[in-house]
Amino acid sequence: MSEARNTSISQSSGRALPAADLARTVVFAAFIAVLGLFPGFYLGGAAVPIVLQNTGPLLAGSILGARRGGAAVLLFLALVALGLPLLSGGRGGLAVFAGPSGGFLIGYVFSAVVVGLIVQRATPRPGLLVLLLANVAGVAVDYLVGIPYWAAFTGDLRVAAIQSLVFVPGDAAKLVLVSLVAAAVHRAVPTVPAASPRTAED
Amino acid sequence: MTPLGLYQPGTSVLHRAAAGHKFLALLALAVLIFVVHSPVWLGVTALAVTLGYPVARVSPRRCLQLVRLLVPVLGLVFAAQWWLVGFDSAAVVCLRLLVTLGAANLFTLTTRVDDLVTAVERGLRPTRRFGVRPERLGLLVGLTLQAVAALSMIAGQTREAQRARSAERSLPAFAVPFLIRTLRHADELGEALAARGVDDD
Numbered sequence: 001m002s003e004a005r006n007t008s009i010s011q012s013s014g015r016a017l018p019a020a021d022l023a024r025t026v027v028f029a030a031f032i033a034v035l036g037l038f039p040g041f042y043l044g045g046a047a048v049p050i051v052l053q054n055t056g057p058l059l060a061g062s063i064l065g066a067r068r069g070g071a072a073v074l075l076f077l078a079l080v081a082l083g084l085p086l087l088s089g090g091r092g093g094l095a096v097f098a099g100p101s102g103g104f105l106i107g108y109v110f111s112a113v114v115v116g117l118i119v120q121r122a123t124p125r126p127g128l129l130v131l132l133l134a135n136v137a138g139v140a141v142d143y144l145v146g147i148p149y150w151a152a153f154t155g156d157l158r159v160a161a162i163q164s165l166v167f168v169p170g171d172a173a174k175l176v177l178v179s180l181v182a183a184a185v186h187r188a189v190p191t192v193p194a195a196s197p198r199t200a201e202d
Numbered sequence: 203m204t205p206l207g208l209y210q211p212g213t214s215v216l217h218r219a220a221a222g223h224k225f226l227a228l229l230a231l232a233v234l235i236f237v238v239h240s241p242v243w244l245g246v247t248a249l250a251v252t253l254g255y256p257v258a259r260v261s262p263r264r265c266l267q268l269v270r271l272l273v274p275v276l277g278l279v280f281a282a283q284w285w286l287v288g289f290d291s292a293a294v295v296c297l298r299l300l301v302t303l304g305a306a307n308l309f310t311l312t313t314r315v316d317d318l319v320t321a322v323e324r325g326l327r328p329t330r331r332f333g334v335r336p337e338r339l340g341l342l343v344g345l346t347l348q349a350v351a352a353l354s355m356i357a358g359q360t361r362e363a364q365r366a367r368s369a370e371r372s373l374p375a376f377a378v379p380f381l382i383r384t385l386r387h388a389d390e391l392g393e394a395l396a397a398r399g400v401d402d403d
Binding site for chain 1: 208209228232236271275279282283286287291294295298299302303304306307309310311313315318319322339342343345346347349350352353354357373374377378381382384385387388389391392393394395396400
């Protein structure tokens with residue numbers, strides 16, 4: 001079982017994306033977009049709805065792994081850049097990459113790749129601890145890209161870092177949620193990291 | 203291609219300019235504003251970008267939307283920057299933001315997604331020798347938009363099921379089934395694509 005999965009992951013590093021990989025990448029890019037269509041989620045007793053879209057890249061890495069997860073986020077961002085209003089709040093176009101949060105958007109790709117790289121190492125499937133670790137790293141990578149990017153506008157790395165602190169509590173809560181959800185999905189769909197559903201059924 | 207999109211139809215000079223050229227102009231502008239440090243010249247650039255909006259005959263409603271989006275961001279950044287660094291720096295940062303956001307938004311408003319896809323496919327053609335297949339971008343865009351429609355429906359159904367279980371306020375009660383159904387949808391799409399020979403072309 002785990003051997004079949006390992007071979008299918010290595011096979012997917014070939015030149016062309018097999019159809020199953022392509023489909024998962026495309027559908028997950030759409031999944032991230034759909035997260036943005038939701039008006040926001042009232043969590044627990046909270047009065048303020050939380051935006052779910054930035055959990056998308058973490059989930060992509062946690063569930064699809066580095067290659068397909070990263071590709072899904074890249075595809076999603078490409079659609080946004082082309083001018084489709086898929087970012088939460090109906091935003092889109094090149095302008096979203098220019099603002100203070102532009103670097104954090106670009107960082108999503110690296111975030112998904114790093115999360116995927118860590119999650120893939122866990123066999124036979126990642127537990128909650130590995131997922132938590134992976135997602136902490138994923139969020140950290142996003143900051144590593146986002147803060148210097150914003151600093152290019154403000155001209156001061158320290159100022160940019162201080163201004164970015166407002167995101168930390170929300171991101172911390174979200175990465176725990178993502179880990180819980182991803183662990184449940186891995187438990188429910190044991191074939192998740194496999195490239196092709198056929199190998200799992202055989 | 204799709205009614206979804208931020209493009210606003212029109213016949214102005216900015217609409218008629220080739221997507222590739224507009225993109226290069228946008229890049230040049232981005233470089234320019236990081237080289238220029240004088241608030242006066244940045245102000246002139248910001249004014250020039252603003253004048254692009256009447257030139258492109260962007261509807262007042264769209265302009266108002268943009269203003270409503272920009273004012274809180276700029277206000278917040280200005281306040282934080284003024285407090286942490288100083289007034290001059292706050293002015294420069296906000297003018298830079300105004301130029302990049304304004305110009306990038308103008309680009310999106312005046313460029314059809316279709317044209318942009320074609321321009322990107324053409325622009326990335328040299329990457330083909332590294333194994334990239336830019337001509338697939340159009341296919342990917344179309345497939346993803348179809349998947350967005352399919353997943354929106356699935357999300358709605360999952361939400362209803364969640365409500366029926368009166369677990370409305372639990373995020374995992376929504377996210378876990380939604381993700382599982384998303385993966386199932388991906389498997390179906392993968393089989394459909396394989397049946398049409400997408401992976402061996």
